[in-house]
């Protein structure tokens with residue numbers, strides 16, 4: 001199976017996520033409490049109280065890293081980046097070989113992220129995933145589901161944020177955003193994993209066909225509007241971008257998503273550069289972490305763990321979609 005061998009808890013949970021047909025069915029996130037501006041959830045938004053544990057390689061964790069940057073919450077919510085190389089012990093707080101290096105845990109001196117999970121629930125036996133929004137006051141994980149963490153960062157800390165005016169889930173576009181998320185998550189965000197982790201030809205063919213049907217659909221959609229819902233960037237765009245920036249560097253080769261590159265798409269490719277060139281975005285994307293993670297952490301897919309040198313991509317080429 002893809003990345004886990006031997007006795008680590010996540011090896012067992014991995015096998016729980018593979019269907020008899022060889023399909024990858026992702027686990028649900030376990031910790032789903034909420035931080036709210038008024039504290040009615042029991043977790044009030046306070047400066048310096050919450051800490052984000054994340055990987056720059058992970059498309060889910062990168063959603064939260066991006067929102068923290070765009071909303072201007074760097075002085076409000078701490079951030080620690082794990083080593084992109086993950087072995088049987090799971091995500092680790094160590095420098096490793098990446099640029100920038102992985103980071104030590106500044107709060108507890110932990111070696112592994114699994115210690116945050118054990119501190120929150122000693123019985124936890126699922127996969128230890130990023131992102132994790134940690135509460136320093138109660139000493140536990142508040143939430144480890146990126147789609148919920150970004151909603152909190154989008155609004156709940158506005159009294160403390162440098163950019164409270166930015167709202168990526170505006171009321172008048174919510175129905176469109178939700179419908180786009182419902183289409184893009186299974187076919188594209190998770191679709192690349194369904195393709196890459198499939199252990200049968202049938203499961204792979206199904207996943208990769210869904211994936212490119214959805215990408216073709218979006219390319220058509222972007223032929224008549226700058227962003228997915230029109231002229232405003234929303235949550236749906238940022239969630240899609242996390243997959244698009246990893247697509248040609250990793251998913252085309254490593255996950256066999258190779259019917260087309262994003263660079264081959266007339267509208268999706270300049271759209272991707274348009275989002276990537278927005279202020280603050282590029283600094284949250286590390287292609288070293290991205291490639292190093294995927295190519296060294298899945299020995300079932302890349303036994304040599306060799307990290308390819310290519311592809312060469314000009315992310316700063318003018319996008320022409322203004």
Ligand SMILES: N[C@@H](CCC(=O)N[C@@H](CS)C(=O)NCC(=O)O)C(=O)O
Nearest residue numbers: 010058060127128129130144145146
């Ligand atoms: N639904 C979760 C998914 C998080 C997730 O699966 N993260 C991956 C990294 S891309 C992870 O931490 N995997 C750990 C493992 O597979 O052991 C979210 O969106 O936050």
